[in-house]
Amino acid sequence: MEWTDEIIARLRQLWDEGLSTAEIGRRLNISKNSVVGKAHRLDLPARPSPIRRDISGARPSRPAPARVTGPTLPSLAIAAEPVPVMPHVTAAPAGGASTVAAVRTAPPRPTLVASRPAAAPRAVARVPACCWPIGEPGTPSFRFCGDPAMNGKPYCQPHAEIAYVRVRDRREDVA
């Protein structure tokens, strides 16, 4: 925004007329925050504020609203191979498509699955057990599949088929 002398003059006038910051913003076609910010910088007389902001200077805590600027998820470009889909997506929480996409493209998070299923008894060969979750996590009946996992994968054959989908086939999700 370019604060030309004229605009500043108009701001001053409207400010003096006692218009609200939002109204001034509407007339100058700028945001109310711009008006307030500029007025503050110009040392214009403060309006009666509804806020009382200095209770003995003791400001509780302003944890610096950390704005997220960059992407949080790993780039999709690296997903040349079949992308693991987080299993156990029960009732999709009525969220937008973006939420769904984010969840489905997120890499598997081991911590989320808690610990892997208990290892098979020593007598039997130690075949990695399928860690596909069954039941509602946190409930007593919750358990992992436990069937023999496929070689190199955390799931058994049927669950691996569900868990891994090709990126190519996910176009519809992105749309």
Place this chain on the structure above:
DNA sequence: CCCTGATTCGC
């Protein structure tokens, strides 16, 4: 919810 003005702080 809507409105208000003030302040902070990444850019």
Place this chain on the structure above:
DNA sequence: GCGAATCAGG
């Protein structure tokens, strides 16, 4: 310097 985000009262 700018102003969105945030706060906080009505």
